[in-house]
Amino acid sequence: MIKHFFSHLLTPDGWRQDVTLEMDEAGTITSMQDGKASEASVSHTGYAVPGMANVHSHAFQRAMAGLAETSGNTADSFWSWRQVMYRFVSEISPEQLESIAAQLYLEMLKSGFTSVGEFHYLHHDPAGRAYADLSEMGHRLMAAAGQAGIGMTLLPVLYRYSGFGSLPALDHQKRFTCSADQYLKMVEALTETYGENPNHVIGVAPHSLRAVDPDLLAEILNNIPKNVPCHIHIAEQVKEVEGCLDWSGQRPVDWLASHVELDERWCLIHATHVTDNELDQIATAGAVVGLCPITEANLGDGIFPATEFQQKHGHIALGSDSNVLVSLHEECRLLEYGQRLTRQSRNLLGNGHKSTGQGLFETVVDGGHQALGRPGKPGLQVGGQGNFVVLDPRHPALTGKPLNAILDSWIFAGDHAVVKDVAVNGKLVVMDRYHEEEASITERFSVVMKELTASL
Ligand SMILES: [Zn+2]
Incomplete structure (x- = not known):
């Protein structure tokens, strides 16, 4: 049994002061009581808020951050980014992937994310051959999550084709592609290996409607458990919408x-270009839309109509996708600012809460928990997990602010130093902005970056 005392704690019923949470060995919250710290408890002075799930990440892309901001010689806006991405894809080894992912997950924790949905499609060796263990790269990602101490929902990706109409995969996609048989074996093996650990969830992820076809999609969905998270990239670019219209x-x-049983276990990543009718379909199904505002801005995708979706009681969550920048508060800020800039209005995503930051934060905490199939109830309550972030009351952005402005001050006026301590399942993994494995994780990452950029 672990006891944590908090001077200020954000619960689903609002802020509470001087409260103690008891957690069992697995980090599940078993009681919440008013009262001062006892000797037996870990004491937190500051503003404790729930840890957030980061619902969409491609870990290897962290190594490319800052290397794709140059203009190409064609009109294709993705030219520079795609060239660099395929170059990295052609080289990364299992050891390098593990080192990159450990650094990334460390950064996520320090930003306030306590679990990650890894949309994992770098399956095979650089020649496109399966590793001796088909799940080699998946194991590396799980090992990295273990080193950093972040909760993991691994989403092995099914990737088969290069475009609508079952176009054959291209040479540079050979590390991604699987047959249905290979894919189902991989999911089964990963589930067997990690399924018992409550901090690990194995889901599934058809890459996109471009990369699978209707038969393959049906085969996969018919052969996996009905209760695991199911994620897909969808409607990220106008060109993709036009391709789908031409095809179907x-x-x-x-x-x-109209072709799958869309429900609460689905997470639609991006869904940028959607009609009002499509928003209705997602909201009615109870599916989550996984938004990645920083990556969507970086890639010039467009802006999801989140204001309208929220008015329809749709569920949203946040992901860091390409990991060009890992920042929980900046993802929240850019999500709200994108809506403000396109609508020339203010305070749009508070979901009925007086504080926009708090309403938005609580909304995406709940959406992320649902999308990643995380155990227990969402947020800091009995039956939830002890995943929390303590914000520093001495940070200039927070000093002197009333409780109902704390989340607004972090999201709209804060920086990375606001996050002081982070706990996953009741265990502190970041203390006073420091992770105990930080020096070794960052050193290994630095070696890998030198290897990968040596020939640039
Ligand atoms: Zn993605």
Whole structure:
């Protein structure tokens, strides 16, 4: 049994002061009581808020951050980014992936994310051959999550084709592609290895409607458990919507909603270009839309109509996707600012809460918990997990602020130094902005970066 005392704690019922949470060995909150710190408890002075799930990450892309901001010689806005991405894809070894991911997950924790949904498609060796253990790269990601101490929902990706209409995969996609048989074996083996650990969840992820076809999608969905998270990239770019219309006569979300049983276990990543009718279909199904504002801005994707979706009681969550920048508060800030800039209005995503920051934060905490199939109840309550972030009351952005402005001050006026301590399942993994494995994780990452950039 672990006891944590908090001077200020954000619960689903609002802020509470001087409260003690008891957690069992697995980090599940078993009681919440008013009262001062006892000798037996770990004492936190500051503003404790729930840890957030980061629902969409491609770990290896962290190594490319800052290397794709140059203009290419064609009109294709993805030119520079894609060239660098494929170059990295052609080289990264299992050891390098583990080192990059450990650094990334460390950064996520220090930013306030306590679990991650890793959308994992770098399956095979650089020649496109399966490793002796088909799940080699998946094991590396799980090992990295273990080193950093972050909760993991691993989403092995099914990737088969290069475009709508079952176009054959291209040479540089050979590390990604699997047959249905290989894919199901991989999911089964990962589930067997990690399924018992409550901090590990294995889901599934058809990459996109471009990369699978209807038969393959049906085969996978018919052969996996009905209760695991299911994620898909969808409607990220206008070109993709046009391709889907040419192929099927339907827009991507419309196609998906009429061909699969869209429900609460689905997470639609991006869903940037959608009609009002498609928003209705997602909201009615109870599926989550996984938004990645920093990456979507970096890639010039467009802006999801989150304001309208929230008015329809749709569920949203946040992901860091390409990991060009890992920042929980900046993802929240950019999500709200994107809506403000396109609507020339203010305070749009508070979801009925007086404080926009608090309403938005609580909304994406709940959406992330659902999308990653995390154990227990969302947020800091009995039956939830002891995943929390303590914000520094001495940080200039927070000093003197009333409780109902704390989240607004972090999200709209704060920086990385606001996050002081972070706990996963009741165990402190970041203390006073420091992770105890930080020096070795960062040193290994630095070696890998030198290897990968040596020939640039
Ligand atoms: Zn993605």
